[in-house]
Amino acid sequence: MKRHEVIIVGGGLAGLTAAIDLAVRGREVLIIEKHAYPRHKVCGEYLSGEVWPYLHTIGVELPGAITIDTLSWSVPGRRPVETRLPLGGVGISRYGLDALLYQKACDAGVQVLIDAVTDIKALPGCFQVRTKGKVYESRVVLGAYGKRESLDKSLGRQFISRKSPWLAVKAHYHCQGWPDRLVGLHTFKGGYGGLSKTELGTVNFCYLVRYDSFKRYRNMTEFKEEVISENRELRHFLRHSKMVFDKPMSIAQISFGTKNPVDNGLLMIGDTAGVIHPLCGNGMAMAIHSASIAARLVHQYLSTSSDDLLSVRREYRRLWQANFRKRLMIGSALQTVLLNDSLASLSQATIARSPSLLRAVIRATHGKGIPI
């Protein structure tokens, strides 16, 4: 059986970025991804500017992405507050972004196999990765399979046993006159939604809501009319736009519980290592950043003849905690405030008087830029 240098399980943002980085460094990489490209994914599709210099170093540019420099934030019953985003970002669809990275990975020599991984085992000196019909071997495996998967069960990861109340819904809309430079974050009872333009010319509306708030309504249309439209900004958007998708996409059981960035001997990257609350608009940047850290450490390890991954695991865990732990904690606290009607209203009134406070909060939930 061929022994690969690196197998990456999951070819989303984190997996594809790590693969491109490793291939650019001359490593042999196999990605196993369960879905074919391109496809839409549930995501707010605002990508923070902190990742651009790094993406540039691995040869990734984002042609057509929409430059965004302003955040508009509102709670029901209050006028929105606008502030300039300290780092800025872009609006880009996951349909376009993942496909672009996939093409880059193929061009860089990464082998991409469309299949679902069912189990991964760490053996002395190597890993075995199992799909339904085959077994693959490699010196290193990166876990990049996203938020919550049946693979987490096979690997016995603890967070998977806890049910999560969160549901997310997304669709693209045609909306004449939507300002390119704006990303909107607007709350409603039990949830919040993001609005931003994509390179496809559509506006992405993606919202996160507690399932118990959602299930009281018969369907999404009723929920939109009765709950989401309580927020004047969202009501205005929904009345003046037309959905492009046949129907909205949704995912359930989004869990924000603590995970281990190193688990079962694997380095976990992106959402597989930890999920930040979407209101921070930083999950994609974290996926790319964690992939860059893992790729550098794995390349260094493969450049030696050592079979001892222990120090790589220790260093990856240390760097992951140093870069992301605080962001996750602040994101969690923010979500608590935003979903409490009176706290959200009070903080919005405070920030309306002092918008620099909002910029400080945004800085605390974002990185300063990936070291290159």
Ligand SMILES: Cc1cc2nc3c(=O)[nH]c(=O)nc-3n(C[C@H](O)[C@H](O)[C@H](O)COP(=O)(O)OP(=O)(O)OC[C@H]3O[C@@H](n4cnc5c(N)ncnc54)[C@H](O)[C@@H]3O)c2cc1C
């Ligand atoms: C509602 C919502 C809104 C968001 N909005 C934003 C935003 O505006 N900005 C932002 O920066 N972040 C946002 N995020 C976060 C962002 O979407 C994620 O952090 C990001 O997608 C993580 O990338 P990833 O590569 O870790 O996971 P993914 O992109 O989910 O990739 C995982 C891949 O693994 C594959 N896979 C899964 N299981 C297997 C298996 N067994 N075998 C093989 N392949 C497998 C999947 O098919 C998938 O392609 C949002 C998240 C949510 C839920």
